[in-house]
Amino acid sequence: MAKAAPRYVCQKCGAAGSKWSGRCDACGEWNSIVEETPLAQGPAGKSLGQSRGRKLVLSDLSSKEAPPPRTACKIDELDRVLGGGLVPASAVLVGGDPGIGKSTLLLQAAAAFARAGLKVVYISGEEASAQVRLRAQRLNLADAPVKLATETNLRDILTTLDEVKPDLAIIDSIQTMWADNVDSAPGSVSQVRAAAHELTAFAKRRGAAVILVGHVTKEGNLAGPRVVEHMVDTVLYFEGERGHQFRILRSVKNRFGPADEIGVFEMTGGGLAEVSNPSALFLAERGAPAPGAVVFSGIEGTRPVLTEFQALVAPSPHSQPRRSVVGWDGSRLAMILAVLESRCGIPFAGLDVYLNVAGGMRVGEPAADLAVAAALLSAREDAPLPPETVVFGEISLSGALRPVGQTENRLKEAAKLGFSTAILPSGGKARGSKAMKLTQMSDLASFVGEVFGA
Numbered sequence: 015m016a017k018a019a020p021r022y023v024c025q026k027c028g029a030a031g032s033k034w035s036g037r038c039d040a041c042g043e044w045n046s047i048v049e050e051t052p053l054a055q056g057p058a059g060k061s062l063g064q065s066r067g068r069k070l071v072l073s074d075l076s077s078k079e080a081p082p083p084r085t086a087c088k089i090d091e092l093d094r095v096l097g098g099g100l101v102p103a104s105a106v107l108v109g110g111d112p113g114i115g116k117s118t119l120l121l122q123a124a125a126a127f128a129r130a131g132l133k134v135v136y137i138s139g140e141e142a143s144a145q146v147r148l149r150a151q152r153l154n155l156a157d158a159p160v161k162l163a164t165e166t167n168l169r170d171i172l173t174t175l176d177e178v179k180p181d182l183a184i185i186d187s188i189q190t191m192w193a194d195n196v197d198s199a200p201g202s203v204s205q206v207r208a209a210a211h212e213l214t215a216f217a218k219r220r221g222a223a224v225i226l227v228g229h230v231t232k233e234g235n236l237a238g239p240r241v242v243e244h245m246v247d248t249v250l251y252f253e254g255e256r257g258h259q260f261r262i263l264r265s266v267k268n269r270f271g272p273a274d275e276i277g278v279f280e281m282t283g284g285g286l287a288e289v290s291n292p293s294a295l296f297l298a299e300r301g302a303p304a305p306g307a308v309v310f311s312g313i314e315g316t317r318p319v320l321t322e323f324q325a326l327v328a329p330s331p332h333s334q335p336r337r338s339v340v341g342w343d344g345s346r347l348a349m350i351l352a353v354l355e356s357r358c359g360i361p362f363a364g365l366d367v368y369l370n371v372a373g374g375m376r377v378g379e380p381a382a383d384l385a386v387a388a389a390l391l392s393a394r395e396d397a398p399l400p401p402e403t404v405v406f407g408e409i410s411l412s413g414a415l416r417p418v419g420q421t422e423n424r425l426k427e428a429a430k431l432g433f434s435t436a437i438l439p440s441g442g443k444a445r446g447s448k449a450m451k452l453t454q455m456s457d458l459a460s461f462v463g464e465v466f467g468a
């Protein structure tokens with residue numbers, strides 16, 4: 015058989031080419047291209063059409079078979095993010111920074127699914143059995159009926175899984191798996207891709223659910239392979255700020271449920287505890303109204319969540335003033351500063367701007383634009399917003415305020431937590447009540463005039 019031509023694969027973005035180069039054309043990264051042997055080779059020299067394959071079994075779309083039942087593990091925050099429970103024959107990827115608590119979450123999930131009646135196998139490629147057992151003891155799960163193995167050889171793992179026939183297999187982590195038919199180091203794109211491919215194929219073949227753990231890189235991508243995200247049915251990210259106890263499990267892709275759903279947990283001495291009322295938690299440290307602090311009524315997935323934006327604006331000692339953002343999009347901040355400057359005549363030149371979302375939460379909704387603008391203005395003017403006020407609304411480049419979806423839910427959640435005034439764009443279907451007074455405006459300039467009297 016002819017030797018396969020080598021492929022050169024970027025370890026950052028997964029782009030493959032036939033030539034080595036110092037810089038990846040696809041993502042621009044330097045020194046990231048490595049020679050890899052192709053995955054598998056068919057009979058050499060023939061096109062696929064020449065040698066006949068096996069016939070497929072075709073079935074009707076209108077089959078009366080009931081959809082496979084989901085299994086809920088009774089950890090509500092996890093079940094919701096999965097779209098109501100675990101679907102058989104599905105592959106789930108759980109990504110997150112090292113040390114954020116993925117192994118802890120999955121050990122707790124393993125025990126919960128086992129108690130819900132599934133046959134669960136937990137395979138650790140990172141820790142020794144004794145370490146996993148020690149963690150289980152600490153989490154008070156030592157008597158859970160979970161089968162445990164420590165292995166990294168993919169061939170051996172698949173053999174075991176084919177024999178044991180679990181309903182759920184947890185692989186911690188995909189970067190430690192090693193396929194002996196692939197000629198590159200564990201953790202490389204080819205290895206990770208091969209392992210993800212084999213394990214998802216196992217899930218589909220055997221009707222078992224597979225959960226893969228993946229580490230993310232400094233840049234926030236799953237280490238190496240974005241490709242794995244395309245192979246699996248569901249992608250969850252486990253996030254949180256170091257130094258905060260809160261951890262957020264977020265679905266960024268889900269073939270069996272809504273994406274953008276979040277589950278909130280708190281890391282305690284005895285493992286992860288569910289937080290069923292995240293708004294109360296994120297606002298817990300709030301004191302008296304302070305300049306620069308604004309409460310935003312947001313929607314995460316199907317649930318309203320209140321968070322606090324905090325801004326600090328100070329004269330800059332640098333020629334290039336600082337713009338520092340935690341928990342919100344930096345380019346969106348630049349846009350809001352530009353709109354404030356050109357549509358409302360409020361300059362931020364020569365001022366350092368710091369923006370932070372309290373509690374380690376990350377907000378991605380454009381609906382938070384108005385809350386960000388309010389926090390920036392409040393910090394700049396050193397004037398707090400009226401007490402018990404929530405703010406939401408999208409800002410367009412023209413300075414107009416646009417109504418956002420789920421206004422009713424946002425107002426209801428705010429009222430539930432004791433807020434009595436909402437500042438929001440006019441239009442939309444908002445209705446005030448005795449408990450909630452509405453202040454509606456159509457553009458940012460009138461917001462500035464009304465709230466800050468400028």
Ligand code: TYD
Pocket residue numbers: 110111112113114115116117118119149152153281282283284285286
């Ligand atoms: P871990 O699940 O090992 O993280 P990952 O698998 O994502 O790398 O969690 C690591 C951190 O969690 C570790 O720093 C200690 C902390 N932790 C607790 O605070 N309480 C606990 O009960 C456990 C098990 C871990």
Ligand code: MG
Pocket residue numbers: 113116117118140186
């Ligand atoms: Mg781990």
